[in-house]
Amino acid sequence: MTKRICVYMILSLVLLTGCAVSVVDWGIKMQSPVPAETAAYSDEDIDVNFMVNDKSINFDLKNKTQNGIKLNYDEMSYISPGGVSLRIVSSNIRFTDRFAPQAPVVVPPGLSISETIIPAQNIFFRANDIAYYGWDVGPLFPNDAKTYLGQEFGLYFPMEIKGAKKEFIFKFVITSVEKKK
Numbered sequence: 001m002t003k004r005i006c007v008y009m010i011l012s013l014v015l016l017t018g019c020a021v022s023v024v025d026w027g028i029k030m031q032s033p034v035p036a037e038t039a040a041y042s043d044e045d046i047d048v049n050f051m052v053n054d055k056s057i058n059f060d061l062k063n064k065t066q067n068g069i070k071l072n073y074d075e076m077s078y079i080s081p082g083g084v085s086l087r088i089v090s091s092n093i094r095f096t097d098r099f100a101p102q103a104p105v106v107v108p109p110g111l112s113i114s115e116t117i118i119p120a121q122n123i124f125f126r127a128n129d130i131a132y133y134g135w136d137v138g139p140l141f142p143n144d145a146k147t148y149l150g151q152e153f154g155l156y157f158p159m160e161i162k163g164a165k166k167e168f169i170f171k172f173v174i175t176s177v178e179k180k181k
Contacts, residue, residue, distance in 0.1 A: 024145045026052040027176030031152060032169060039172055045069070045161050050170065055137045056091075056118045057155065063107040070160035071113075073102040078119045079154035079171075081141065088155075089123070091116035095135040098123045117155075145177040 028050070030036040039050040046069065047062040057078070063069045077085045089098050090105070098120040107113045122138040141148050154171040 023180055024054055025176070025178045025180060026054075026145075026174060027178075028052055028172045029175050031154075031171040031173050041168075041170065045166070046159075048170075050155075050172070052140065052172075054139050054141075055122065056116045056140070058114070058116045060112060060114045061107060062112040063109055065162060066109050067162050068106040068108055070104050070106050072104040072158065072160070073117070074104075075156075075158050076117070077156045078117070078140075079156060079169075080119075081148060081151040081153045081174075085156065086119040086121050088117045089120045091118070095123050095125075141174075145179070148174045149177060150174065 028039045030039055030041060034041060039052070041048050045063070045065050047064065049060045051058040061069075061071075073088060073090050076088050078088050079085055087099070090102060093100075093102055105113065105115075118137055119140070122140070124136060124138065126132050126134060126136050140153075150173065152171055152173050154169055157168040157170055159166055159168070
């Protein structure tokens with residue numbers, strides 16, 4: 001390999017590693033369906049906890065029922081701070097297929113799922129960037145982090161529980177933003 005190719009490969013790895021790590025600690029708390037000091041919700045059917053980073057939302061969902069819970073990612077959406085509803089994709093989908101139908105996921109009785117979701121519109125291909133060539137994910141909050149203090153965002157999160165559709169609109173407020181050191 002030539003020195004030039006090695007330098008590009010190392011630079012790309014450094015940039016990719018930097019893209020995967022959140023540069024801001026986002027403090028959020030639940031506004032609805034039930035206000036809480038955390039980003040967690042619990043009822044007789046589920047326990048769910050949300051974590052936000054710069055480019056995605058992660059959630060852990062526990063099925064507390066004796067039946068499977070079906071999550072249909074094609075019906076879910078991210079609600080931006082500006083109130084725009086955006087299609088989401090789960091982390092198990094190839095970026096090239098971000099607008100293709102996604103298979104539903106069933107969470108078996110008593111078990112949990114950990115998932116990462118990303119607005120499909122935030123996934124793009126970088127072809128004209130000298131430092132990086134390939135698929136990338138844009139930020140959930142594209143402006144200066146501090147401009148989002150007090151802003152709301154959310155998830156439309158329908159699921160099928162015990163054969164019936166149950167719709168949640170999880171709304172969050174950004175309570176703090178701290179740049180990581």
